[in-house]
Amino acid sequence: MGDPVTDYTARLQQQEREIQSLSAEIESLKxxxxxxxxxxxxELREENAKLKYRLNILKRSLQEERTYCSKSMMNINQxxxxxxxxxxxxxxxxxxxxxxxxxxxxxxxxGDYQCNSAMAMAQMLKAKGIKVNPREIAExxxxxxxxxxxxxxxxxxxxxxxxxxxxxxxxSKLLSNLLINGVQPPPLASKKRVVVDFxxxxxxxxxxxGHLRSTIIGESMSRLFEFLGHDVLRLNHVGDxxxxxxxxxxxxxxxxxxxxxxSPPISDLQAFYKESKKRFDEEEDFKKRAYQCVVRLQxxxxxxxKAWNLICDVSRREFQKxxxxxxxxxxxxxxxxxxxxMTEVVKEFExxxxxQLDEGRKVVFVPxxxxxxxxxxxxxxxxxxxxxxxxxxxxxxxxxxxxxxYVTDSGQGTxxxxxxxxxxMIGWYDPQVTRVEHAGFGVVLGEDKKKFKTRSGDTVRLMDxxxxxxxxxxxxxxxxxxxxxxxxxxxxxxxRSVAFGCIKYADLSHNRINDYVFSFDKMLDDRGNxxxxxxxxxxxxxxxxxxANIDEATLRKAAETTEVILDHDKEWKLGKxxxxxxxxxxxxxxxxxxxxxxxxxxxxxTTFTEFYDxxxxxxxxxxxxxxxxxxxxxxxxxxxxxxxMAKGFDILGINPVQRM
Numbered sequence: 001m002g003d004p005v006t007d008y009t010a011r012l013q014q015q016e017r018e019i020q021s022l023s024a025e026i027e028s029l030k031x032x033x034x035x036x037x038x039x040x041x042x043e044l045r046e047e048n049a050k051l052k053y054r055l056n057i058l059k060r061s062l063q064e065e066r067t068y069c070s071k072s073m074m075n076i077n078q079x080x081x082x083x084x085x086x087x088x089x090x091x092x093x094x095x096x097x098x099x100x101x102x103x104x105x106x107x108x109x110x111g112d113y114q115c116n117s118a119m120a121m122a123q124m125l126k127a128k129g130i131k132v133n134p135r136e137i138a139e140x141x142x143x144x145x146x147x148x149x150x151x152x153x154x155x156x157x158x159x160x161x162x163x164x165x166x167x168x169x170x171x172s173k174l175l176s177n178l179l180i181n182g183v184q185p186p187p188l189a190s191k192k193r194v195v196v197d198f199x200x201x202x203x204x205x206x207x208x209x210g211h212l213r214s215t216i217i218g219e220s221m222s223r224l225f226e227f228l229g230h231d232v233l234r235l236n237h238v239g240d241x242x243x244x245x246x247x248x249x250x251x252x253x254x255x256x257x258x259x260x261x262x263s264p265p266i267s268d269l270q271a272f273y274k275e276s277k278k279r280f281d282e283e284e285d286f287k288k289r290a291y292q293c294v295v296r297l298q299x300x301x302x303x304x305x306k307a308w309n310l311i312c313d314v315s316r317r318e319f320q321k322x323x324x325x326x327x328x329x330x331x332x333x334x335x336x337x338x339x340x341x342m343t344e345v346v347k348e349f350e351x352x353x354x355x356q357l358d359e360g361r362k363v364v365f366v367p368x369x370x371x372x373x374x375x376x377x378x379x380x381x382x383x384x385x386x387x388x389x390x391x392x393x394x395x396x397x398x399x400x401x402x403x404x405x406y407v408t409d410s411g412q413g414t415x416x417x418x419x420x421x422x423x424x425m426i427g428w429y430d431p432q433v434t435r436v437e438h439a440g441f442g443v444v445l446g447e448d449k450k451k452f453k454t455r456s457g458d459t460v461r462l463m464d465x466x467x468x469x470x471x472x473x474x475x476x477x478x479x480x481x482x483x484x485x486x487x488x489x490x491x492x493x494x495x496r497s498v499a500f501g502c503i504k505y506a507d508l509s510h511n512r513i514n515d516y517v518f519s520f521d522k523m524l525d526d527r528g529n530x531x532x533x534x535x536x537x538x539x540x541x542x543x544x545x546x547x548a549n550i551d552e553a554t555l556r557k558a559a560e561t562t563e564v565i566l567d568h569d570k571e572w573k574l575g576k577x578x579x580x581x582x583x584x585x586x587x588x589x590x591x592x593x594x595x596x597x598x599x600x601x602x603x604x605x606t607t608f609t610e611f612y613d614x615x616x617x618x619x620x621x622x623x624x625x626x627x628x629x630x631x632x633x634x635x636x637x638x639x640x641x642x643x644x645m646a647k648g649f650d651i652l653g654i655n656p657v658q659r660m
Contacts, residue, residue, distance in 0.1 A: 098124070111155065114164060118160030121134070172566055178579075183647040194402065201239070204273045204311055217441060223653060238334040251279060325466050392404065402433075403437075410440035440512075446517070447518075466500070466503070472499070486660075505534070506531070511593060512595070548627055558636060562632050578637075584600045615634055
């Protein structure tokens, strides 16, 4: 048996071809003097009308098959935009690009969605000298709505708002589709190659809270693109090259002269870095030797490459501890990777006449940009500007990236703006074709609203922060006496889930552009929009089926045979909320603001609580406590809520547990 969608599409295309053929024959038979002169003309017109009628039936069937046969989750908002877009174009053909605004309705009594295009269309028509009342335009839009599978009715309110009521049977079938097929991404128009540049610590320096933000945000963005079906390359652009390695190697030679044969026991690389920096600032001879070491490293002398690798490896081991805690997968590709490419970059800019000399430096001035890029220093060395140009060039031409996202603090916004503009100026990419974006973020503040530091004023080590999170998470679980009901293994799982989940969620639930206050007390609070609240809510939902003695296999079977009834207001509200998931993901794909997903998950959890408080899922005998009735369609609503929450957690990099 073939795919119904493909079958309907083929038949639909055949009918359209027949209608076109008949229309052409009708035109050829028309006599300007007597339009009814041919009996054949009447016959053709009748046949054409029948074909058009059959075509509309086929179109409706195709819409239904698309809705209910597809394993993908439908983006309801997008589908409504298609339907209303068609009606808007038919209502005002004189407008070239009429505005299309369809949004979920905040107040359920006014419908489920709202189309607010009429007022803006009236303004556009007024500018063309056509005066029309927005309400009249709204009426026209409603009259021109094509037959569709999702709208029950529309109402015009106020100056021209169109309130849209969805069909309950449509929402019910979409929920069944979700339960049978799992939480699947919306259909993918085209698979893209996505490069996400994030984390980016410096070798020989500790990872700090700034790296924490970049790491958490970058990983979550990568997970979102992957879930939506794209090919993602996570890149860690570490600072592993430059003049600081001269002083580190010189200090290594002095402190561990046998480093070539015996691996040096550098456990505290931060202290090692501080010692070498102190010597570099205070000892002139050491400073000269450090510069010589840089030259010899850049000349790739084996002993110096070995020293450099040793220092890098110590750092990598420390970074990996953080990545293991946070479940981060990332490929290291530091500044050293681009060294050979920088010469080519400078040569290309030179050949195209885009380099200028400025006090011995070679710079690139990009029209309209506030600062130039320095691609060659006066001593002939390269800069961050050069390595970032080499990196973007490699990502566009070698990686064939369609999307490149840089996740660094907002302070680097101007730098990347100039790098992107230079890459466009030289013709490496067209912003209409390749999406290149800087996803900047604010700083982490302490509870005193100042930059987050230790009491002694030092930068907070990331491992210290994560270990503190683990300690506080266990304290919280014990305070709730979870250690008395969970096994040791379950307790450790819950501890890690809460600790790392709360740290990630506290970051991701704030608009990344803003600064945010780091507070363990707030993030571990199980009330309000926190990971602790959501994780507890999730385990409660998952426990409902256990209490009713219903296993996964029974739920799966029920999903195929049981209609999800949405008669109660709270059932209806929850059903619609569950199905907004694809809309939320599309919005984040457009603006890269992940707090929208956190807000949605919190709304879903609170909407579920309203439903659970009002609608019995499992009814028990008050005397014996035995289960006397299970309302299976409501159990399915519980399951659909948990499935969407689990996928949302996965995108945020949070690992929920079944018991907490």
